Amino acid sequence: xxxxxxxxxxxxxxxxxxxxxxxxxxxxxxxxxxxxxxxxxxxxxxxxxxxxxxxxxxxxxxxxxxxxxxxxxxxxxxxxxxxxxxxxxxxxxxxxxxxxxxxxxxxxxxxxxxxxxxxxxxxxxxxxxxxxxxxxxxxxxxxxxxxxxxxxxxxxxxxxxxxxxxxxxxxxxxxxxxxxxxxxxxxxxxxxxxxxxxxxxxxxxxxxxxxxxxxxxxxxxxxxxxxxxxxxxxxxxxxxxxxxxxxxxxxxxxxxxxxxxxxxxxxxxxxxxxxxxxxxxxxxxxxxxxxxxxxxxxxxxxxxxxxxxxxxxxxxxxxxxxxxxxxxxxxxxxxxxxxxxxxxxxxxxxxxxxxxxxxxxxxxxxxxxxxxxxxxxxxxxxxxxxxxxxxxxxxxxxxxxxxxxxxxxxxxxxxxxxxxxxxxxxxxxxxxxxxxxxxxxxxxxxxxxxxxxxxxxxxxxxxxxxxx
Numbered sequence: 001x002x003x004x005x006x007x008x009x010x011x012x013x014x015x016x017x018x019x020x021x022x023x024x025x026x027x028x029x030x031x032x033x034x035x036x037x038x039x040x041x042x043x044x045x046x047x048x049x050x051x052x053x054x055x056x057x058x059x060x061x062x063x064x065x066x067x068x069x070x071x072x073x074x075x076x077x078x079x080x081x082x083x084x085x086x087x088x089x090x091x092x093x094x095x096x097x098x099x100x101x102x103x104x105x106x107x108x109x110x111x112x113x114x115x116x117x118x119x120x121x122x123x124x125x126x127x128x129x130x131x132x133x134x135x136x137x138x139x140x141x142x143x144x145x146x147x148x149x150x151x152x153x154x155x156x157x158x159x160x161x162x163x164x165x166x167x168x169x170x171x172x173x174x175x176x177x178x179x180x181x182x183x184x185x186x187x188x189x190x191x192x193x194x195x196x197x198x199x200x201x202x203x204x205x206x207x208x209x210x211x212x213x214x215x216x217x218x219x220x221x222x223x224x225x226x227x228x229x230x231x232x233x234x235x236x237x238x239x240x241x242x243x244x245x246x247x248x249x250x251x252x253x254x255x256x257x258x259x260x261x262x263x264x265x266x267x268x269x270x271x272x273x274x275x276x277x278x279x280x281x282x283x284x285x286x287x288x289x290x291x292x293x294x295x296x297x298x299x300x301x302x303x304x305x306x307x308x309x310x311x312x313x314x315x316x317x318x319x320x321x322x323x324x325x326x327x328x329x330x331x332x333x334x335x336x337x338x339x340x341x342x343x344x345x346x347x348x349x350x351x352x353x354x355x356x357x358x359x360x361x362x363x364x365x366x367x368x369x370x371x372x373x374x375x376x377x378x379x380x381x382x383x384x385x386x387x388x389x390x391x392x393x394x395x396x397x398x399x400x401x402x403x404x405x406x407x408x409x410x411x412x413x414x415x416x417x418x419x420x421x422x423x424x425x426x427x428x429x430x431x432x433x434x435x436x437x438x439x440x441x442x443x444x445x446x447x448x449x450x451x452x453x454x455x456x457x458x459x460x461x462x463x464x465x466x467x468x
Contacts, residue, residue: 038068046150268296
């Protein structure tokens with residue numbers, strides 16, 4: 001393997017990152033984009049093959065594996081069949097969330113690598129392997145790898161940057177609840193009379209598609225089975241507890257109605273309500289009216305209002321109001337954290353030269369670079385103007401090197417000319433709170449940023465001797 005000269009290496013890095021960025025602009029869920037990214041990585045590192053694969057969240061088995069092969073090199077995609085996350089534990093246990101590792105047989109033979117780490121090299125018939133983990137929070141979601149790389153680029157910045165983007169994409173995708181399209185939505189009210197003594201339900205009115213095939217009269221024991229097909233799995237246990245007949249009768253002994261909200265797959269948010277219409281001689285509910293109402297539009301309107309109150313309209317990041325709320329929350333937390341304050345270098349000149357429309361495009365590009373370079377759980381905030389902040393929980397000062405590499409990744413992304421947006425950079429100041437939030441933490445980060453703006457370094461960590 002060879003290291004190319006610094007000048008040509010910088011050019012190769014920018015060209016490869018530009019190629020990946022162009023592919024990623026079309027999303028990471030299309031075959032063409034994935035193949036273009038793997039080809040860019042494989043060719044950049046002079047490898048035989050490049051892979052991306054994920055682990056199923058439930059079973060841990062390899063899924064959604066994709067492969068690129070250099071011309072004349074046979075595919076080995078079938079080698080991943082049946083493999084599970086545990087088969088890669090020798091790698092994951094020693095790799096941080098932004099780490100890229102090169103494993104080679106030479107290092108194995110010399111004793112620099114453990115036999116467990118090198119086992120897959122022998123199984124797959126490889127001389128070396130470049131690997132980047134895809135961490136989403138604390139879960140290892142998969143890997144990006146290059147077989148037998150013959151060219152290196154120092155800190156593996158291309159593979160590391162693409163891995164950060166892909167991991168964040170996976171995390172955002174997993175966080176979205178897939179629901180039916182709006183065209184399937186209908187104004188819905190379902191009503192049923194439940195007769196506890198007879199053990200039957202009578203359908204009064206029903207508009208839920210999944211229940212239309214049910215008879216108009218049926219045993220109450222059918223209710224849980226009918227509900228199972230409509231409730232979002234996240235709420236299924238709560239709904240079953242709410243509809244438990246014995247629990248309902250006890251709850252309704254001293255009240256006339258009870259309700260709960262939950263998410264369905266067809267109409268979105270609904271309100272389930274049970275109202276007592278008749279009691280027996282002991283005062284226990286004998287008959288109740290069970291109704292389901294569509295409250296999705298009202299629920300979404302409230303969520304939208306809440307979202308807008310705490311998010312910046314231009315970039316979609318959290319805003320200063322959200323930061324204020326977060327600061328209150330962090331006062332009760334003693335875990336180590338870090339605060340990063342950033343601003344765009346020479347931003348006023350961009351507005352003066354190109355106009356505020358281009359300035360807005362720059363701010364959106366900075367926001368994208370920040371989100372792509374930080375961990376999925378980090379809070380990225382636009383404070384106003386060209387000023388940004390990042391709050392990183394579980395980030396002690398021992399993570400300083402990793403954090404500085406993430407800031408460097410931001411500037412690597414911003415160094416690529418994207419759709420005519422001027423190339424910009426950011427300066428950053430970092431402060432660590434080893435014992436949790438401190439009211440002076442933002443001020444310390446601001447002082448470090450002040451020093452970074454006036455020194456060759458683009459990122460400075462607070463030092464009381466220099467910034468006091």
